[in-house]
Every structure is written in structure tokens, then in C-alpha cells.
Amino acid sequence: MLAYILISCNTGSETTVISELKDMPEIVEINGIWGKYDIFLKISTTDTNKIDQIVQRLRNHPDVTDTYTMHVLYGQGGSIDDD
Template sequence: MQAYVLVTCNSGSESSIISEFKELPEVIEINGIWGKYDIFLKVSDPDPSKMDQVVQRLRNHPDITDSYTMHVLYGQGGTIDDDE
């Protein structure tokens, strides 16, 4: 299972949030971005409950004010193996 998560956070907290979440094994990519959202995460794990734990941890973080999670549809483009 894979998802993209867009995060809005308190100004100035981007670097500490990125440092914290890049250590999680489920986070395979994390970047600061410009625009409506502040941080982009690519999250992947075969166990959906682990994905839920990452999203809940994001939502409960005191410096994160909003998040938007988009689950990947397998077999519709990209570089994802249809067998996953």
C-alpha cells in the first residue's frame, strides 16, 4: 500500500518535522515544498495498519495544522508493480 501525504505546519517547524518523520521506515520520501502545503511525504508499507499509524502520528503532531492523504490506485500508471 502506498500513499502521498501533503502537510501544512506551523511556520518554522518544517525542518524539525522533516527530520522526525524521515526516520520512519514507512516514509520513503519527504520534502519541503512551496505552495498551499509545506511538506510532501511518500509513504509505503504492505500493512495498511502501519500506514494508518503514520497518518495518525502526523495528525496528532502539535506543529502540524492540516494534512491531506491520497492513497495510490495500483495498476493506473506510475512505477508501481501491479502485483503489490
């Protein structure tokens, strides 16, 4: 299962939040971004409950103010290298 999560943080806390999250094995990509959201996560796991656990952890983080989770629909697009 693949999901993307956008995160808004308290101003100035982005690097701290990224540091605390980047050791999670399910996170295959994490980047600071500009715009409405501050952090972009790409999550990959075979356990569907794990995404829920990650979102719950994010929502309980004192510096996270908002999250937006997007689950990937398989069979509709994908990598440009996919046949």
C-alpha cells in the same frame, strides 16, 4: 501499499517536523515544498494499518496543522518505467 501525504505546518517548524519524521522506515521520500502545503511524504508499506498509524501520528503532532492523504490506485498509471 503506496500513499502520498501532504502536510501543512506552523510557520517555521517545517525542518523540525521533517527531522522528526525522516527516520520512519515507511517514509521513502520526504521533501519540503512551497505552496498550500509545506511537506511532501511518500509512504510505502505492506501493512495497510501502518498508513493510518502514520496519519494519526501526524495529526497529533503539535506543529502539524493539516494533512491530505492520497492512496495510490494500482493499475492506473505508475512509474513511467512500468510496462
